[in-house]
Amino acid sequence: MSDPMIIRARVPAPVKQVRHALTDPDTLRVWLAEHVEVELPDRFEFWGRFTPEGDAPHQRLLHADDRTVRFAWTLDGVETTTEFAVEEDGPDAAIVSVSQSHFDMQEAMEESNVRGVLQTYWYLVLANLVEHFEGRALTPKPDFTSAELRAEVLIDAPPAKVYASLIDSEAVTRWFGYPIEIEPRVGGRYAMGGFDAEGEPAKILELETDRKMSVDWGPVGVGTWELEGSGGKTRLTLVQSGFDRTPYAGWLGSVSGLADLRRFVEMADWSPIWLS
Missing domain, CATH: 3.30.530.20 (START domain)
Incomplete structure (x- = not known):
């Protein structure tokens, strides 16, 4: 298996607030998913229209502490591993990273299975986390149950x-x-x-x-x-x-790009959300 895909974003909030947003069910329903159930240290589940294969929760919590949430997520019959991690970036900002296993760029290009959406899916999710803390309108989430x-x-x-x-x-x-x-x-x-x-x-x-x-x-x-x-x-x-x-991978890339477009044209001091 290849190395996990990692996406990193700068969030304008202290680590404590960001960690709360990563584990509080009410806040997760704002920026992550339609339905969320969290009971640490035993349960971390999300599902619904805005989640790939979201007909039911397919996550199993593996680990949670003050800086990390790691869970197994079964997609297209394969158990993947996802990890949220948060670190300080000064007193009023944090770096959030998502590490995702079982993502293959060729599969994403071919749209051969649902795991191909994971990169652009997580870009959109993290963009909405940033917008949540900025007090901005969130970028629309995709409806995985619709062909429109x-x-x-x-x-x-x-x-x-x-x-x-x-x-x-x-x-x-x-x-x-x-x-x-x-x-x-x-x-x-x-x-x-x-x-x-x-x-x-x-x-x-x-x-x-x-x-x-x-x-x-x-x-x-x-x-x-x-x-x-x-x-x-x-x-x-x-x-x-x-x-x-339905080309969800490419579609999600276009939609997640709307978050960057809005910031680019609206903010005089624009800088990218994403870190290398």
Whole structure:
């Protein structure tokens, strides 16, 4: 088995408060899952629409202390291991990490099993933990029981600024945290990893200044960003459609990216949530 995947994020709260958020059922229902039951040191379970294979709780608590929560999580018949860990980052901030076993990038690209969603799932979950402590509206959680993939966020910036941050290669690379090259025209290329990356780039199908962009991702369908301005703010609607199977890994990546996009265009002192 390969080394576990690890994601780290800076949270603007002291370690004690963050640890409470990682183990308090009421708080976990805000940023993690629809249903949560926690009774330390014996039980840590979550399930519901916003959880992969969330028809019932599939977790088994392995360890919990003042800085760590570790549990087994059975997905697609395989028992994986997940660990939350928290460490100080000064008196008023903490670093939260998620370590996840049994994640394989090739499986994620092929969408061959539900474990392929785990990387983008945990990015979205940690983004919502950060937003919870910042007092910001949370990024929409995916409904794993629905084939309609749709998310809406309200951004405190005019449509022109949001649009520019969606079509400019340098800007998108900054807030998404991954190299992306875009030819901002109908028929233009949209390449994750850049134009020299392996594989066929996506293609821009529609582009309306300050209003809309649709990108054809091939087998995983068409992604559309629509912008509607009002009172200096922008409602962004993201829709994924036209696929043969539900591409939750890629979908979650797009949705988790909305958290970074909002911060990027709203905050004068923007800095990424994520740590290397």
